[in-house]
Amino acid sequence: xxxxxxxxxxxxxxxxxxxxxxxxxxxxxxxxxxxxxxxxxxxxxxxxxxxxxxxxxxxxxxxxxxxxxxxxxxxxxxxxxxxxxxxxxxxxxxxxxxxxxxxxxxxxxxxxxxxxx
Numbered sequence: 001x002x003x004x005x006x007x008x009x010x011x012x013x014x015x016x017x018x019x020x021x022x023x024x025x026x027x028x029x030x031x032x033x034x035x036x037x038x039x040x041x042x043x044x045x046x047x048x049x050x051x052x053x054x055x056x057x058x059x060x061x062x063x064x065x066x067x068x069x070x071x072x073x074x075x076x077x078x079x080x081x082x083x084x085x086x087x088x089x090x091x092x093x094x095x096x097x098x099x100x101x102x103x104x105x106x107x108x109x110x111x112x113x114x115x116x117x
Contacts, residue, residue, distance in 0.1 A: 018114045018115065020114070021110040021114035023058050025106055025107035025110030025111060026056045026061065027063065028107075029106040030054035030063035030064065030065055032102060033054070033092075033096055033103065037065060040086065040095065041075075041091045042075050042081065043084060048069050048071070051072065065096070076091060076093070077089065077090075
């Protein structure tokens, strides 16, 4: 007995779905880093914390987290400033480094879902 199967490969659709999943993974990963970093942002009136945003460049498949106040960079880099408990300088650099494995897992999970179809 001979079994036959016919497979039609739609590579363009598969790539579109994978790319869309990668974008979704990047967005979720950036939001994760933003949330972790918000817990460390020096806080006086919460202006710096509220200025944090996560963004994704879908064309370049890159994501970023940023804070937008006049003093965001200074607060991030000035290691001698005194902060409330749990708040610190390097409030973004630390989470980016520490959460790298989680970021990879978030993106990989989204891409795997697309490949399972």
